Every structure is written in structure tokens, then in C-alpha cells.
Amino acid sequence: MNTRDLVLIALFAAIVVVLGLIPPITLGFIPVPITAQSMGVMLAGCIIGAKRGALSFLLFILLVAIGLPVLSGGRGGLAVFAGPSGGFILGWAVAAYVTGLIAERFVHPGNSEARQFVGFFLASLIGGIVVLYAIGVPWLSAVTGTPLMTAATGSLVFIPGDLLKVAIATLAARAVYAGYPLLPARA
Amino acid sequence: MLTSLYVEGQSWFHRVPVRLKLAALIVLSVALFATNAPLLLLPAFLLCGALYLSLGMSARQAFSRVGFVLFTILVLAGINLFLVPLPQVVALILRLTTLVLFAAAVTATTTIGAFMDEITILLKPLERVGLLRAADVSLALGLVLRFVPDIFARYQAISEAHRARGLPIRPMTIIGPLIILTLKDADTIAAAIDARGFRRQ
Numbered sequence: 128m129n130t131r132d133l134v135l136i137a138l139f140a141a142i143v144v145v146l147g148l149i150p151p152i153t154l155g156f157i158p159v160p161i162t163a164q165s166m167g168v169m170l171a172g173c174i175i176g177a178k179r180g181a182l183s184f185l186l187f188i189l190l191v192a193i194g195l196p197v198l199s200g201g202r203g204g205l206a207v208f209a210g211p212s213g214g215f216i217l218g219w220a221v222a223a224y225v226t227g228l229i230a231e232r233f234v235h236p237g238n239s240e241a242r243q244f245v246g247f248f249l250a251s252l253i254g255g256i257v258v259l260y261a262i263g264v265p266w267l268s269a270v271t272g273t274p275l276m277t278a279a280t281g282s283l284v285f286i287p288g289d290l291l292k293v294a295i296a297t298l299a300a301r302a303v304y305a306g307y308p309l310l311p312a313r314a
Numbered sequence: 315m316l317t318s319l320y321v322e323g324q325s326w327f328h329r330v331p332v333r334l335k336l337a338a339l340i341v342l343s344v345a346l347f348a349t350n351a352p353l354l355l356l357p358a359f360l361l362c363g364a365l366y367l368s369l370g371m372s373a374r375q376a377f378s379r380v381g382f383v384l385f386t387i388l389v390l391a392g393i394n395l396f397l398v399p400l401p402q403v404v405a406l407i408l409r410l411t412t413l414v415l416f417a418a419a420v421t422a423t424t425t426i427g428a429f430m431d432e433i434t435i436l437l438k439p440l441e442r443v444g445l446l447r448a449a450d451v452s453l454a455l456g457l458v459l460r461f462v463p464d465i466f467a468r469y470q471a472i473s474e475a476h477r478a479r480g481l482p483i484r485p486m487t488i489i490g491p492l493i494i495l496t497l498k499d500a501d502t503i504a505a506a507i508d509a510r511g512f513r514r515q
Contacts (some may be wrong), residue, residue, distance in 0.1 A: 138503075140454075206417040209383070210387065299486060
């Protein structure tokens with residue numbers, strides 16, 4: 128890993144911290160506030176690729192663990208991992224990796240714009256939602272003793288907000304790809 | 315902007331070595347999940363609660379740090395009431411709350427420096443196999459802390475620019491420029507790091 132990759136990893140982790148400082152948007156029809164931070168997973172994979180994206184989130188998780196209030200709402204510390212949604216936080220690194228793998232596979236500079244949008248959309252959807260919930264929900268169920276099906280059904284509340292994040296991440300990732308492409312796996 | 319969750323203090327828990335605290339956290343989490351007996355869980359809960367409150371924080375400060383996680387636990391317990399027998403729900407609340415309080419106590423009594431020293435030791439085996447360098451991890455961590463205020467200032471500048479032009483402030487229109495502007499700095503910063511020979515490459 129060269130110094131540039133190291134810096135990109137650190138800067139992206141810093142961007143995720145800043146996304147947590149942006150006030151959440153509440154949409155009238157969805158009861159859950161949309162924080163920009165959990166969109167960072169999709170953005171990291173789509174913008175700096177699988178390896179650097181995952182390392183960026185490992186670094187972010189390290190910041191949480193050593194007691195910096197870097198999660199949205201000023202949360203942080205080991206208590207977050209001990210709580211029921213610890214699996215979602217730890218799952219972020221894996222989710223960013225899978226998002227990156229798919230994006231690297233499907234999005235190429237020669238593609239049409241529409242094709243690039245589809246690539247980023249699928250990457251964000253599969254990595255940022257499917258993989259993340261596949262880790263977070265069973266974890267929650269195991270820790271709290273809530274039956275798996277109930278935990279899964281309950282998580283459906285968050286899906287509309289997550290889909291909106293996928294849409295925003297797709298647009299932002301494609302904008303960055305057009306303006307300053309970093310995805311070609313150099314790491 | 316990023317003040318650590320460490321709390322200044324002189325309590326005995328402040329003086330326990332980090333490694334011991336982290337080991338205790340792991341042992342506690344295994345032990346708590348091994349039992350459902352309220353006779354074991356209740357004393358553990360009371361002990362951890364007392365420990366957490368003895369660290370020299372005001373009640374309000376103490377609550378605000380763990381409030382969000384406790385809220386999630388209560389919501390899940392509320393759902394569980396309809397699905398799982400009552401004693402098990404009680405065991406769940408006690409177990410998770412105990413664990414969260416102990417974890418919060420570790421966070422409140424350990425400085426970032428102490429955590430970093432411990433992490434450097436934990437990374438040593440990875441360093442020996444050549445997977446990563448412990449110095450790189452500290453460098454990356456330092457870079458994050460250094461650049462968060464800058465990036466936040468940049469975010470505010472971009473939203474000011476939106477406001478000045480009468481554009482609505484939407485994440486979609488802000489995140490793109492924010493990321494491009496930030497990541498464009500990477501080359502300059504990397505060149506500065508290499509010029510100073512920090513990574514000895």
C-alpha cells in the first residue's frame with residue numbers, strides 16, 4: 128500500500144465522520160431520520176473501491192472503539208458494540224468491501240452513463256443493504272433473543288430510508304466517478 | 315470538535331491497566347451470555363451500574379452517553395414481551411444493560427493514547443507477517459483527526475455557496491463536491507508525508 132492509498136483511506140474515514148455531523152433529514156412519510164453517515168458504506172465502496180473502502184471503515188470502527196464520538200448524534204465508545212446493533216457497525220467494513228467488489232466489476236470508464244448508474248446502484252443495493260442486513264439482523268437476533276423472523280420483519284422499517292440512500296449514493300458516486308475517478312483498483 | 319469520551323478522574327477503575335479492562339470486557343460478555351439466571355445477572359447489573367456511576371460523571375452526562383443504546387434495548391425488550399417468556403426478557407435486559415454499562419465504563423476511563431498503545435501491541439503479529447504496519451495505523455488515525463475540522467469547514471463553505479445562490483441544501487448536491495474536493499487533496503498530503511520521510515519508504 129502506498130502513501131496515497133493510506134491518505135485516501137484516512138480522508139474517506141474523515142468524510143464519514145463529517146457525514147455524521149450533518150443534521151439528519153426527516154421525511155414526512157418515513158418515521159426514521161435519514162442520516163448521511165450510513166450512506167458512507169455505499170459511497171466508500173463505489174468511490175475508493177473494495178480494499179480501500181473496507182480499510183477506511185475498519186479505521187472508522189477503530190475510532191468508535193477507542194472512544195471518539197464519531198457516530199452520528201455524538202455516539203461512540205465500546206458500548207455501541209455491546210448493544211443490540213453492534214453487528215451493523217461491524218458489518219459496515221464487510222458491506223463496503225462487497226460494494227467495492229461489485230462496483231469495480233461492473234463500472235468501467237468506457238461504459239455508457241446509464242450503465243455506470245446501474246453498476247453503482249446494484250453495488251450500493253447489494254453491499255449497503257443486503258450484505259449489511261445479512262450481518263446485522265442475525266447478530267441482533269442472537270444478542271437479544273428476538274426470533275430471527277421478527278428481527279428481519281422489524282428491520283423493514285429502515286428499508287425505505289436505505290433505498291433513498293442507495294439513490295443518493297448512486298448519483299454521488301457517479302458524479303465523483305465522472306469528475307475524479309479513483310475506483311480503478313490501484314490499491 | 316472531536317473530544318474524546320474519556321472522563322478525567324482518579325477512580326480505581328481509571329488506574330486499572332487497559333489490557334485488563336479489555337480482557338474483563340471479553341470475559342464478561344462470554345459469561346453473561348452463558349447464563350439466564352437472574353440470581354447471577356442482577357448482581358452483575360448492579361455492580362456494573364455502580365461502577366459506571368462511580369467514575370465521576372454527573373447523572374445526566376452518564377445517561378446521555380448510553381441513553382441511545384439503552385433505548386434500543388428497551389424497544390427490543392418491548393417487542394420480545396410478545397414473543398418470548400417473561401423471565402427470558404428480563405434476563406435479556408439485565409444482560410445487555412450490564413454489558414453496555416461495563417463497556418461505557420471502560421471507554422470513560424481509558425485515554426485514546428492508552429488504547430493506541432494497546433492496539434499497537436495487538437497489531438505486532440500482523441506486522442511480523444507483513445500484513446500492515448502499526449505505524450501506518452497511527453498515522454492514518456492522526457490524519458483523520460487532523461482533517462475532520464477541515465472537511466467540516468469545507469462542507470459549510472459548500473452549503474454557504476448553495477445558500478448564496480438560492481439553491482436548496484440537499485445531500486445529493488453537496489456530497490459529490492465535498493468528496494471530490496477532499497479526495498483531491500490526497501496527492502498533496504501523500505507527497506508531504508513522503509517528503510518528510512514519515513513512512514521510511
